[in-house]
Amino acid sequence: MATIGDVARAAGVSRSTASYALSGKRAISEEVRQRVAEAARALAYTPNAGARALATSQTMVLGLLAQFYEDEFAPAMMQYIRAVSDTARTLGYDILLVTEADGARALRRITDSRMVDGVVLLNIAEHDERLPVLRAAPRPGASVGLPADCSGLDVFDLDFEEAGRVMVDHLHRLGHRELILISQPEHVVHRGGAYVWRLRDAAVQRARERGVTLHAVYGESRQPAVGRLLNTLLDTYPSATGLLLNNEAAAAALPSVARARGLRVPEDLSVIGRYSDDFAATFSLPYSFIESAPDRLGSMAVRHLVRRVESTTARDEPYVVRFISPELVSRGSTAVPR
Amino acid sequence: MATIGDVARAAGVSRSTASYALSGKRAISEEVRQRVAEAARALAYTPNAGARALATSQTMVLGLLAQFYEDEFAPAMMQYIRAVSDTARTLGYDILLVTEADGARALRRITDSRMVDGVVLLNIAEHDERLPVLRAAPRPGASVGLPADCSGLDVFDLDFEEAGRVMVDHLHRLGHRELILISQPEHVVHRGGAYVWRLRDAAVQRARERGVTLHAVYGESRQPAVGRLLNTLLDTYPSATGLLLNNEAAAAALPSVARARGLRVPEDLSVIGRYSDDFAATFSLPYSFIESAPDRLGSMAVRHLVRRVESTTARDEPYVVRFISPELVSRGSTAVPR
DNA sequence: CTGAAAGCGCTTACAG
DNA sequence: CTGAAAGCGCTTACAG
Structure with missing residues (x-):
């Protein structure tokens, strides 16, 4: 592999001049600049990253x-x-x-x-x-x-707090008075996943302020447990009209659970998730959602x-x-x- | 940050000795080795990766x-x-x-x-x-x-050829005589995804050898197109009793399509996919599959x-x-x- | 068993 | 506008 020394020799200049000509960090006569550029091209010169890092203290x-x-x-x-x-x-x-x-x-x-x-x-x-x-x-x-x-x-x-409030407010405004919020599993909280309780706590508080009943539960992260949980919750709170999901696995599992129960969205149940647009596409999720961006x-x-x-x-x-x-x-x- | 020179000075040896003591690349008296190790520890010495790469021509x-x-x-x-x-x-x-x-x-x-x-x-x-x-x-x-x-x-x-043969043979042995194979979309082939036709061609040939009818089609990679395709195929070939999937999106979409059609697996339809164990877990796919490993x-x-x-x-x-x-x-x- | 020195391939003050 | 030289922080023959 060609070094800056090879380029300099081919161009008939010093190594420093070759370096400056390539980097443009000081004034170089057009003629020399061209000769160096041509030599570098001809030799397929590529700077050695380690050497550059050593000299500049920058690795890029x-x-x-x-x-x-x-x-x-x-x-x-x-x-x-x-x-x-x-x-x-x-x-x-x-x-x-x-x-x-x-x-x-x-x-x-x-x-x-x-x-x-x-x-x-x-x-x-x-x-x-x-x-x-x-x-x-x-x-x-x-x-x-x-x-x-x-x-x-x-x-x-x-802003997960705001996300929780937006979810609750949106459904409250439509007239919902009893909601279920499925968060990530509790061990995600224990591990330090603060976004779980940030959304949850804000949603709980906003629900209280609005006079909305909110059943906030921790979910599962895997099938078939998460599917079972969805069924259990829908059985336990039959009068709930809205479902909030801060749990990707639950969102991914919901379509088949809903279909199995003959549950129509949004006629029987309103749903809001929290995930990315790309995630929604991959799992073809038909729900309104807070974009996690x-x-x-x-x-x-x-x-x-x-x-x-x-x-x-x-x-x-x-x-x-x-x-x-x-x-x-x-x-x-x-x-x-x- | 401490350099090898700092370590050498602290240990009262030359830089080369410090280097050798740390690398163990030549015999060093136990006493010196310990002094150097201690100095390196005390100074929290970490070799500069760029410098090492430059000297050794290895970046790790x-x-x-x-x-x-x-x-x-x-x-x-x-x-x-x-x-x-x-x-x-x-x-x-x-x-x-x-x-x-x-x-x-x-x-x-x-x-x-x-x-x-x-x-x-x-x-x-x-x-x-x-x-x-x-x-x-x-x-x-x-x-x-x-x-x-x-x-x-x-x-x-x-070995995608063998995968195609294993799929066909397995169902043939169970008595199936008409199968559908859904491959990746055709543009994946055009882009150079050889594994698509490798599995497909081998499956087609093996089916022919076994006297099995095989409807080999290219699929889709996204919802809702892939769901529609599944329905169309099941409608078009109602006498097919087995479904082979060399298409992750189709596999992920199948459970909900099957449920919607009231199709029981394997009673009404035998299914073999081709994906990884991890993928199966993520999408909770209940199908036998060729592990893509x-x-x-x-x-x-x-x-x-x-x-x-x-x-x-x-x-x-x-x-x-x-x-x-x-x-x-x-x-x-x-x-x-x- | 240890040290002084060269060299890896760059960049950049220093000098003209 | 250009060059000779020092230096970045390592490793490793060379010498003893």
């Missing part, structure tokens, strides 16, 4: 830390990964994907060894063990998801991170916590109660 | 090239990515994930710049434009999926790649093409025809 790589849990409904994760990866590439960065079970250790490894210029944390927990590591790390980070302590990183998340969140996280990485002034700006407002996408699955 | 990073297509059923991809990532980490490698639309260009970029020691290609097409780039690249590669020309890389795939394939690809990367003898061994034998996982969805 971002770490992406994804956590996987056995008991979790996986299809949602891919969209965040794609959003982060695509946005990063647009900005000139590659992605080092880390799926190690011990996220804290992995984070330390890739930042301490200077493999990455910054880091995006996915699937963040309320008291995420990666956070102290990130705060002590020599590289900045951003998270998708809201931890209890947001110091030392930029945070991006859906993984693409927007992933993209925002990367853009902010890159800004912090690249600008010396941005590096020391205060950290931000940014919420996306929930958008209710109508698919016609809500109506005046029966 | 593997590239993972994933292609995404708009018209594709995405959930399957994640399992390959996880398998590759987890296996790589086990072997001491990190993963550079590239999702760029222009895969050939991306491949050239990461290999020419020496960002990676080797490369895994996912979602490979029959005449994949990344292949010539890989053959010319200074780094070895492995693919999951079988291209037309396997020269210059290691290839791993499910993304974890095994991803893991094999990485192991072979790493062997080639690390061993000078393996580097020049002939390239391999390895097929996984299809395993029929019984879920009780096949029976003697009605």
Whole structure:
């Protein structure tokens, strides 16, 4: 493989001149610039990334830390990964994907060894063990998801409280007075999935304010348990007219449960989910839903991170916590109660 | 961040001794070894990855090239990515994930710049434009999926021909004489998805040999089209007693279609799918299926790649093409025809 | 068993 | 506008 030295020799200039001609970081006579460009082209010169990283302390790589849990409904994760990866590439960065079970250790490894210029944390927990590591790390980070302590990183998340209120308000306005809310399984809360209780608590409170009866339960994340649960709930609360789903697996299972029970949506039951448009397409879910916007969140996280990485002034700006407002996408699955 | 020089100074030895003490690559007195280890620990020393890569020409990073297509059923991809990532980490490698639309260009970029020691290609097409780039690249590669020309890389795939035969034979043995095979959409074939016609052609031929009528059609990849297609086919071939699915979206859509038609499986219809165990769990598919084994394939690809990367003898061994034998996982969805 | 030195391939002040 | 040189942080022959 050709080095900058080969290019310089071929162009008849010094290595520094070749470097400057290629980077454009100082004035170069047009003639020399062309000779260097031509030599680089002819030799198919590509800078050695390691050497450049060593010289500049920049790798043009971002770490992406994804956590996987056995008991979790996986299809949602891919969209965040794609959003982060695509946005990063647009900005000139590659992605080092880390799926190690011990996220804290992995984070330390890739930042301490200077493999990455910054880091995006996915699937963040309320008291995420990666956070102290990130705060002590020599590289900045951003998270998708809201931890209890947001110091030392930029945070991006859906406004789950508002999402809960929007769900309740929407059905209340249509005249519903008894609703069921199925959240993620309780162990997701124990693991630190704050978005579960954030939506739930806000929905419960809003329901109380509106005089709406809300049966808030924790769900399951797998079939057939989640299907059974849906049936049990519909049996237990026959007078409930609306179903709120902060649980992807439950949403994916609902169509077949509804069909089996001969339950028409929205005539017999109004339904609002919380997932992404892409998820709805994959599972062909015919329900109105709060868009969880993984693409927007992933993209925002990367853009902010890159800004912090690249600008010396941005590096020391205060950290931000940014919420996306929930958008209710109508698919016609809500109506005046029966 | 501490450098090897800092460690050496703290331990009162030269940098080379510190390096050797840490790597164990030459004999070191136990006392010095301990002093160096202690100094490294105290200073939280982590080698700079770029510097090490420059000195050793090894990055300990593997590239993972994933292609995404708009018209594709995405959930399957994640399992390959996880398998590759987890296996790589086990072997001491990190993963550079590239999702760029222009895969050939991306491949050239990461290999020419020496960002990676080797490369895994996912979602490979029959005449994949990344292949010539890989053959010319200074780094070895492995693919999951079988291209037309396997020269210059290691290839791993499910034996889709055998899968087609196993499906037909299984139902033939039970007494079925008329079957429907739903493949991926035809545009997947046009794009170079050879596994589609590999399974299809083998199934067609085996059916002919066995005297079985096989209606082989291309499917859809999205709802609601795929649901409509299922209904149309079941209407068109009412005497067919078995359904073979080489199409994830169709498999995911079948339960609700069957329920809507009051169709019992396997009493009225025997069904065999082709997907992974994980996919079956996610969509709670109650059908017997040929395991597509993304974890095994991803893991094999990485192991072979790493062997080639690390061993000078393996580097020049002939390239391999390895097929996984299809395993029929019984879920009780096949029976003697009605 | 240990050290001084060269070299990996870049970038960027320093000097002219 | 251009070049010679230093330096980024490692590893590894070379020498003793």
